[in-house]
Amino acid sequence: MLVTDQVSKQFGGMTVLNRVSISIQPGEIVGLVGPNGSGKTTLLNCLSGFLSPDEGTIRFGDIRLDRLPAWKISRLGVRRTFQLPSQPMKMTVLEAMLCGASLPVGASMFGLFRPKHRQAEEREAIRRAHELLDMLKLSHLTHQPAGQLSGGQQKLLSIGTALMEKPSVLLLDEPTAGVNPTLRLGLVEHLKEVHKSGTSLLIIEHDMDFITRLCHRVYVLDRGEVIANCHPSELKDNPRVVEAYLGAPKTTAVTGEE
Amino acid sequence: MTQVLIDSAVRAAELSLIAVGLSLTWGIVRFANVAHVQYAPIAGYLTYFATISLGLGLLPAAILAIAATGLLGLGLQRWFFQRLASSGAASALIGTLAVSIVITAVIQTVAGPRPRALAVPLTAGFTIGDAVITRTQILIIAITAVTLPLFFGFLWFSRPGRAIRGVAVNPQLAEASGINTRRIRNLVTFIAAMLAGLGGILLGLDTSLDLNMGAMLLLPVIAATITGGIGNPAGAVIAATLIALAENAALGINFGALVGGDAYLPVNYRPAVGFLVLILVLLLRPEGIFGRSGRRA
Amino acid sequence: MLDFLLYLVTVAAIYGLLAISLNLQAGVTGLLNFGHVAFFGVGAYATGIVALHGGHWVLGVLVGIVAAAVLGAAVGRIGRTLAADYWAIVTLAIAECLRLIATNETELTGGAQGIGGIAGPFTGLSTTAASIGWIVTALGLLAAGWWLAERLTAIQFGRVLRLLREQPLLAESLGHNVTGAKVRLLMIAAPIAAVGGSVYTMYISFIGPNQLLPIETFLIFTMLIVGGMGNTSGAILGALAVQLVYTGTRFIKDYLPIPAESAGSIRLLLIGVMLTAFLMFKPSGLIPERLRRVDARH
Numbered sequence: 001m002l003v004t005d006q007v008s009k010q011f012g013g014m015t016v017l018n019r020v021s022i023s024i025q026p027g028e029i030v031g032l033v034g035p036n037g038s039g040k041t042t043l044l045n046c047l048s049g050f051l052s053p054d055e056g057t058i059r060f061g062d063i064r065l066d067r068l069p070a071w072k073i074s075r076l077g078v079r080r081t082f083q084l085p086s087q088p089m090k091m092t093v094l095e096a097m098l099c100g101a102s103l104p105v106g107a108s109m110f111g112l113f114r115p116k117h118r119q120a121e122e123r124e125a126i127r128r129a130h131e132l133l134d135m136l137k138l139s140h141l142t143h144q145p146a147g148q149l150s151g152g153q154q155k156l157l158s159i160g161t162a163l164m165e166k167p168s169v170l171l172l173d174e175p176t177a178g179v180n181p182t183l184r185l186g187l188v189e190h191l192k193e194v195h196k197s198g199t200s201l202l203i204i205e206h207d208m209d210f211i212t213r214l215c216h217r218v219y220v221l222d223r224g225e226v227i228a229n230c231h232p233s234e235l236k237d238n239p240r241v242v243e244a245y246l247g248a249p250k251t252t253a254v255t256g257e258e
Numbered sequence: 259m260t261q262v263l264i265d266s267a268v269r270a271a272e273l274s275l276i277a278v279g280l281s282l283t284w285g286i287v288r289f290a291n292v293a294h295v296q297y298a299p300i301a302g303y304l305t306y307f308a309t310i311s312l313g314l315g316l317l318p319a320a321i322l323a324i325a326a327t328g329l330l331g332l333g334l335q336r337w338f339f340q341r342l343a344s345s346g347a348a349s350a351l352i353g354t355l356a357v358s359i360v361i362t363a364v365i366q367t368v369a370g371p372r373p374r375a376l377a378v379p380l381t382a383g384f385t386i387g388d389a390v391i392t393r394t395q396i397l398i399i400a401i402t403a404v405t406l407p408l409f410f411g412f413l414w415f416s417r418p419g420r421a422i423r424g425v426a427v428n429p430q431l432a433e434a435s436g437i438n439t440r441r442i443r444n445l446v447t448f449i450a451a452m453l454a455g456l457g458g459i460l461l462g463l464d465t466s467l468d469l470n471m472g473a474m475l476l477l478p479v480i481a482a483t484i485t486g487g488i489g490n491p492a493g494a495v496i497a498a499t500l501i502a503l504a505e506n507a508a509l510g511i512n513f514g515a516l517v518g519g520d521a522y523l524p525v526n527y528r529p530a531v532g533f534l535v536l537i538l539v540l541l542l543r544p545e546g547i548f549g550r551s552g553r554r555a
Numbered sequence: 556m557l558d559f560l561l562y563l564v565t566v567a568a569i570y571g572l573l574a575i576s577l578n579l580q581a582g583v584t585g586l587l588n589f590g591h592v593a594f595f596g597v598g599a600y601a602t603g604i605v606a607l608h609g610g611h612w613v614l615g616v617l618v619g620i621v622a623a624a625v626l627g628a629a630v631g632r633i634g635r636t637l638a639a640d641y642w643a644i645v646t647l648a649i650a651e652c653l654r655l656i657a658t659n660e661t662e663l664t665g666g667a668q669g670i671g672g673i674a675g676p677f678t679g680l681s682t683t684a685a686s687i688g689w690i691v692t693a694l695g696l697l698a699a700g701w702w703l704a705e706r707l708t709a710i711q712f713g714r715v716l717r718l719l720r721e722q723p724l725l726a727e728s729l730g731h732n733v734t735g736a737k738v739r740l741l742m743i744a745a746p747i748a749a750v751g752g753s754v755y756t757m758y759i760s761f762i763g764p765n766q767l768l769p770i771e772t773f774l775i776f777t778m779l780i781v782g783g784m785g786n787t788s789g790a791i792l793g794a795l796a797v798q799l800v801y802t803g804t805r806f807i808k809d810y811l812p813i814p815a816e817s818a819g820s821i822r823l824l825l826i827g828v829m830l831t832a833f834l835m836f837k838p839s840g841l842i843p844e845r846l847r848r849v850d851a852r853h
Contacts, residue, residue, distance in 0.1 A: 048728065050724070050727070050728075069727075069732075070727045070728060071727050071728075071730050071731055071732045071733070072730075072732075074727070074728055074729060074730035075730040079728065079729070079730075080728050081728075082724065082725070082728070086722050086724065086725050087722070087725070088717065088718055088721040088722050088725075089721060090717060090721065090785070090844055090846065091714075091717060091718065091721075091846065091847070092846050092847065092848060092849065094848075094849050095714060095846075095847060095849055096718075098711065098714060098849065099714055099715065099718045099725075099726070099729055099731075100729045101711075102730060103711040106710040106711030106712060106714075107710075107711040107712050107715060107731075108712065109707065109712055109739060109743060111710055111711070111712060112703070112706050112707060112710065112712075118710060118711075122710075122711070126849065143846075143848055145846055147721070158725070161725075161729060162728070162729070164729075165730070289640055290640045290641075290643070290644055292589075292644075292647075338831070338835070341835065342834055342835070342838075345838055347639065347640060348581075348585070348587055348639065349834055349838060351587060351639075351640055351643055352587070352776055352780065352830075352834065353831070353834050355589065355769075355773055355776065356773070356777075356827050356830045356831050356834065357827075357831070359769075359770060359773050359823060359826075359827050360823075360824060360827035360828070360831070362820075362823070363820040363821070363823035363824040363827060364820075364824065366817070366819070366820035366823075367817050367820040367821060367824065370817070473769070476647075476651075477648050477651060480644050480648070481648075484641065484644070524659050526655060526658060526659050527655055527659065529651065529655065530651075530652050530655050533648045533651070533652055536645070536648060537633075537645070537648070540633070540637060540641060540645060541633070
């Protein structure tokens with residue numbers, strides 16, 4: 001469904017991605033792991049349109065994504081979260097959630113003159129927002145300023161905002177970094193529910209336990225190249241993967257602590 | 259033609275002195291200091307009042323004025339802009355706009371709206387072909403030709419100079435390698451304000467001191483700074499030269515061939531020439547002609 | 556005294572419109588428009604030039620609105636790739652270029668002398684009737700502007716703008732066309748300022764290039780900072796406060812022994828000190844921006 005074909009990206013002469021070909025099928029949960037600096041986030045930026053690849057193509061179904069702006073890709077149903085918490089200070093959690101919804105009447109400047117339609121679509125979005133906030137255990141914070149939540153809560157919230165439009169594919173950049181261990185376990189359950197409701201997931205993660213519990217398949221990137229594509233349980237038996245990780249601090253690979 | 263070159267050289271000298279400082283501070287403090295161009299009239303008027311009220315000669319008055327302008331620039335940076343910058347570049351930007359207007363208001367209050375002339379002994383100029391260059395203009399070019407190499411020598415070969423460039427390129431890395439970025443910021447704003455002050459005095463010698471000097475400088479100086487690349491003073495000098503040439507060429511060209519009759523661009527449109535250069539550069543190469551990294555939003 | 560009060564309120568209301576417009580750009584969307592006075596100028600000169608050619612004042616206002624929207628869209632397109640401080644400088648430069656044109660194209664704009672004797676809806680009425688007509692018009696427009704800005708900021712349109720002010724990447728990732736939203740916002744904000752320009756021009760029946768100086772933009776920024784960036788009511792309160800100081804200081808010269816030619820600069824100095832003080836000690840202004848609580852029945 002979401003397929004990259006030989007995608008390469010360079011920054012100032014340094015090759016960050018080298019002919020990366022990956023695919024995510026409908027109903028899959030795919031992990032993307034690799035040492036720091038292996039190009040995981042760059043790949044995710046290419047997939048979501050925040051960077052455009054130097055070479056190669058990215059397809060979503062029949063649509064070429066690699067030359068589309070990020071917002072169009074998001075509207076097609078491929079959404080992402082960011083590694084760092086990035087919620088607005090001057091908005092409540094509920095408002096931040098509504099930003100994730102597509103409200104065509106309210107988003108137009110003429111929506112002002114169609115109050116009935118506008119309120120109807122907004123009511124529907126608020127209902128969905130409450131549902132998601134309940135699921136993410138954030139409902140007690142509904143009217144708090146979004147930017148003042150803890151880092152972990154902000155990451156949960158950003159997953160929530162991305163889910164407002166029921167995306168076909170959700171790209172998550174380190175969803176558990178900075179999230180405390182209890183929430184982390186909960187997050188596995190949340191993401192399973194998200195998956196059940198029909199969203200495919202691509203997850204960048206350092207926490208191997210998290211990957212093993214959740215993912216059907218995992219890609220390993222090292223220095224911009226895919227060095228493995230297997231079931232999470234097969235990772236520790238793969239000599240290339242073990243070698244790639246020996247260069248990085250061992251704790252990163254094993255526990256996800258930074 | 260020779261006249262265009264002479265006028266451009268003088269103009270380039272004045273613009274460069276102001277633009278190098280803005281380029282360097284913009285690169286280091288990370289916001290555009292709109293008030294930077296106002297350091298020029300400040301030093302000019304300080305020189306004027308030092309010669310009139312204190313009875314100093316032009317040279318000691320100018321040195322005093324340049325030092326005072328440097329200190330003012332340093333003080334503003336330390337106690338005002340830096341504080342605003344901590345709550346966002348937007349506040350700092352508005353703050354520099356505020357300071358810029360306050361400076362104009364102060365000058366108007368103290369010196370009144372009439373232009374003032376610095377006391378220069380009037381001497382005949384030299385004739386080169388059909389062009390004329392005055393002794394003052396030679397002096398302006400000479401002083402700039404000495405000052406800028408000194409400045410770049412400092413920037414490229416001295417220890418603090420290297421630290422300055424380090425901070426401009428990567429502040430985090432510079433901080434991590436033991437450079438006191440705050441001290442560097444102060445040093446840079448001090449030097450930049452002094453250079454702008456010198457430029458203002460030279461400009462005042464060339465023409466006269468005018469309330470609108472800062473406002474008239476804003477567009478060409480900013481154009482030179484951005485065209486040359488933020489944080490790249492050498493680029494600013496080259497860009498200032500290009501803009502000075504463009505200004506004088508545009509004013510000297512008879513557009514009559516296009517529209518019939520004699521049609522010169524009115525002198526009043528001079529600031530717009532630099533601006534047109536700026537718009538073209540921003541649309542085509544926002545990182546500047548000589549800039550290394552883009553600053554696209 | 557009554558005449559003076561009428562004048563003060565009318566001018567404050569007109570500046571209120573300008574402040575509302577700038578607040579939509581700078582306060583809500585984070586677009587630091589340092590050339591805001593250009594939108595005012597487009598409305599003012601459209602009205603003046605149409606009047607000069609014997610056109611009806613309604614035509615002048617409409618031309619101003621359309622021209623400002625076009626200028627707003629153009630300025631927004633330029634900004635699509637620029638960092639915030641570059642954009643601020645570019646807008647300042649554009650406004651300065653428009654002022655140069657206004658000063659130099661004498662045949663079109665009257666040059667440095669400006670355009671005088673501009674007729675408006677209340678031309679021909681007695682002074683008192685015209686003053687009352689103008690104050691009602693200005694306050695009516697202010698109320699309309701307030702409603703428009705307030706509602707636009709509250710619905711999803713404005714929510715997206717407020718999100719992209721703080722987190723442009725997040726807005727993009729949620730499917731919002733950031734450049735498009737900025738352009739559309741400018742196409743709304745610019746005409747609001749242009750209407751302010753038209754009304755001002757007809758009210759004092761004069762427009763000249765000295766009303767397009769960057770100082771005017773600075774004055775409106777002061778209103779926003781004093782009132783509180785990001786909320787419409789703050790912009791209006793700021794407009795009133797600054798206008799009070801600005802107009803009030805006209806009387807300083809009656810009481811203090813200062814030359815008349817310095818009075819203008821002292822007024823400016825006072826405004827500058829006011830802005831500086833608020834920036835330093837109360838950056839969120841008299842009415843800080845509040846969180847918007849969304850309720851299901853909303």
